[in-house]
Amino acid sequence: MAPDPLETCAKFLPGFDPDLLEYISEGLVEDGVLVSKEGAIEFAAPMLEEHCDGDDAAAEALVVKIWEALAGGGGDGAALKVAADEEPTVRKLESAVAMGAGFEEEEKVETKQKGGLQLYDEDSAKSAKLKQQKEKEAAKLAEKKAADVHKITQEIMDLNLDLEKARETAASTKASQGCAPLSAIDVKTFQLPNPGGGPDLLEDASCVLVPGHRYGLIGRNGKGKSTLLRHLAARRVPGFLPSMSVYYVHQEVTLTKEQEELTPVALVLHADVERRMLLEEQVQLAKADGVQEAERLAQVESRLEAIGAARAEERAEELLKNLGFSAAFRARPMKALSGGWRVRT
Numbered sequence: 001m002a003p004d005p006l007e008t009c010a011k012f013l014p015g016f017d018p019d020l021l022e023y024i025s026e027g028l029v030e031d032g033v034l035v036s037k038e039g040a041i042e043f044a045a046p047m048l049e050e051h052c053d054g055d056d057a058a059a060e061a062l063v064v065k066i067w068e069a070l071a072g073g074g075g076d077g078a079a080l081k082v083a084a085d086e087e088p089t090v091r092k093l094e095s096a097v098a099m100g101a102g103f104e105e106e107e108k109v110e111t112k113q114k115g116g117l118q119l120y121d122e123d124s125a126k127s128a129k130l131k132q133q134k135e136k137e138a139a140k141l142a143e144k145k146a147a148d149v150h151k152i153t154q155e156i157m158d159l160n161l162d163l164e165k166a167r168e169t170a171a172s173t174k175a176s177q178g179c180a181p182l183s184a185i186d187v188k189t190f191q192l193p194n195p196g197g198g199p200d201l202l203e204d205a206s207c208v209l210v211p212g213h214r215y216g217l218i219g220r221n222g223k224g225k226s227t228l229l230r231h232l233a234a235r236r237v238p239g240f241l242p243s244m245s246v247y248y249v250h251q252e253v254t255l256t257k258e259q260e261e262l263t264p265v266a267l268v269l270h271a272d273v274e275r276r277m278l279l280e281e282q283v284q285l286a287k288a289d290g291v292q293e294a295e296r297l298a299q300v301e302s303r304l305e306a307i308g309a310a311r312a313e314e315r316a317e318e319l320l321k322n323l324g325f326s327a328a329f330r331a332r333p334m335k336a337l338s339g340g341w342r343v344r345t
Contacts (some may be wrong), residue, residue: 003070005029007219012066013051015252015339017156017329019195020047023148026196026222028070034082040067042142047149051145148197155195160254162234166246173243175303180243185209187239192228201227226251253342260335264325264345267334268316277311320345 005025013021027043028035035043044066045059052058071082185208192202201224209215217225231237233248240246259267270276278300285297308315320330323344334342 002032004221005070008069009066012062012069013048013339014197015343016051017254018251019156020149022222023047023152026147028067032081034067034070036082037064037067037071040064042138043145049229120164148322151197152195156254159230159234159236162236163230163248165233166233167273168277169242171247174245175274175278177243180241182211184211185239185244187232187237190237192224192231194224210263224330251343253339253345255342261333263333264320264330264337264341265313265316267345268319269312272312275304275307275312278304278307278309 002226005028006022009021009025010016024044024047028040034040041060041063045056046062048059048062049056052062187205187207187209189204190202191200191204192205194201217228219225229248232240233246253311255267259270262270282300282304284298285300287294288294288297304310317330325341325344329337331342334345335345
């Protein structure tokens with residue numbers, strides 16, 4: 001059985017963003033045919049530079065490994081068909097065509113000096129012109145791919161911001177208004193856009209989630225399961241109350257520069273949105289002298305005691321220890337940990 005492009009890419013890129021991973025796998029294999037090695041490097045290497053700490057050579061080497069795994073197949077010898085270089089085909093035209101039409105640029109031809117005469121080298125002129133056309137097409141394709149990558153990356157960043165905002169809104173709403181009664185979630189009609197571009201993954205979709213039931217998403221790789229869950233958690237799909245907590249477990253870890261400087265313990269504590277927001281409010285209220293502020297401070301401290309905020313760091317240490325983090329690993333900044341250890345946090 002031929003290797004699955006998405007699974008193969010995920011194997012070499014642990015912790016990579018699933019949407020970008022899906023986009024790369026679809027770009028490497030089109031209609032069951034693997035692009036050429038050079039095409040794979042040109043397409044995927046720019047997207048892996050950040051993953052390889054800006055090392056162009058490392059990014060290209062990683063793409064080659066992925067390409068060879070797809071071209072070489074699995075242990076049973078099955079492999080994907082590799083696209084061959086396109087050969088020009090000859091066909092009869094239905095009508096006359098003006099061969100010079102559309103070429104406004106001055107043609108540059110090569111000549112050879114022989115015996116005081118300038119000889120026109122037709123083959124060299126055609127080769128130069130064909131090379132120039134290919135370079136222009138390659139530049140346009142590279143520009144389009146770069147724009148696509150930027151668009152996908154920006155969409156991922158915006159979605160992550162929405163996820164964090166939804167978590168903070170849920171925590172603050174519950175703290176001020178309490179939890180809403182448990183009831184069915186009626187998800188009204190919505191569209192699910194394709195993060196890689198193209199047609200929407202879902203159109204005119206709707207569902208009802210009933211308390212006490214467990215639901216699962218079943219579908220082939222790349223069909224939008226993770227994308228749907230992320231949109232649900234980010235409240236980009238209607239039907240979820242602001243106070244409702246949605247716990248979304250990332251398949252990858254996308255950290256900000258500030259989070260990369262944190263230790264695993266500090267990162268786990270930072271993920272406790274309610275505790276973090278209550279502690280920040282506690283600091284601000286402690287500086288005030290009003291009666292209302294004093295009453296609110298008492299409420300905040302009562303809630304901090306209820307959620308065991310004082311023992312949070314101890315619990316985080318124990319949790320990470322049970323996940324295999326040694327004392328040395330727990331003391332390292334996140335940027336010094338590999339993708340696998342990042343996912344564990």
